Amino acid sequence: MRPALRRLFLTALRADAEATLAGDAWTTRCLHCRTRLQVRGDGTPLGHASLEHVxxxxxxxxxxxxxxxxxxxxxxxxxxxxxxxxxxxxxxKGKGPDARGPADTRAFEVVDALLARRLARWRDTDDARAQRGTWRMPQR
Incomplete structure (x- = not known):
């Protein structure tokens, strides 16, 4: 797996309030069906975990x-x-709402609900703030 993709997995996990790191594995739940998923500490998915662009x-x-x-x-x-x-x-999701596009009312509603669910699970971290450009180096 490409290092860039592993970094995105870790970014998603660090900013997910439901994700926990125990030993060398992250545990969280699928954004859609709540199935338990695991990702190794280096960002490599275990089992059926995949990266979702909401x-x-x-x-x-x-x-x-x-x-x-x-x-x-x-x-x-x-x-x-x-x-x-x-x-x-x-x-x-890729075969359904994503494929129909944002102009489709039902597709827009589904993605809007998923985004609300993702934002409800938000955990603000230094990494997330830095990526969004709002993080500043602490003053010494």
Whole structure:
């Protein structure tokens, strides 16, 4: 697995209030179905864990998705837009709402609800603030 993808997994986990690190493995729940998922401490997924872009990367830059994308800083890889999901749920979302696009009312509603769920699980960390550009080096 590419190091960049492992870093995104870790970014999602560090900013997820339901994720816990015990030993060398993170444990959390699928954003969709709440199945228990694990990711190694280095960001390598175990089992069926996958990285979920809550607002699909393809939706960024589309006018119909603007109300969603501005909530995650107009960056698909913003920690607020990253979550851990089981591969089945992530794949189903990609075939359904993501494929229909933000102009589809039902697809927009589904992604809006998922984004609200992700933001409810938000844990602000130094890493997340740094990625969003709001973190500043502490003064000495």
């Amino acid at each position: 607002v699909a990367q393809a939706w960024f830059g589309k006018r119909a998705a603007t109300p969603l994308t501005v909530r995650v800083g107009d960056d698909a890889d913003d920690p607020r837009n990253l979550a851990i999901a089981c591969a089945r749920c992530n794949h189903d």
